[in-house]
Amino acid sequence: MKCSACKNGMLHHKNKSQIYTYKGKSITLNQPGLWCDFCEEGVLNGEDIAKTEKEFDRFKTKVDDLLSPKEIRHIRKDILKLTQEEAGKIFGGGKNGFSRYERGQVKPLLAISNLLKILERHPTDLEYIINRDKLG
């Protein structure tokens, strides 16, 4: 396929190092796509974008200083011994909130992420939140 941008090169499906930037921080990812062998143009389809989307998402989570899906699952399940449904009731985000966080579908609010970080260090403080809840 001929490149429509420069009309000189040909497009080939290959990986190309691309720099992606988020909030002033950059990461180099191996981006598959149809890349021109003459100019810098590339054509990316949904599948190509999906290949780097997860990695870029992990990078953004790090830049935002949020807990990763794996960390959230670890704190909820192993440290606080809560089901996803219980965690949703206590921290908000609805019945499926934690399922979405832990699959990486939705990012937690910074407030939820930071609260979980504190509870990771002080898990017994969870009782304080639950007891207050019962009183109300």
Ligand SMILES: [Zn+2]
């Ligand atoms: Zn070109």
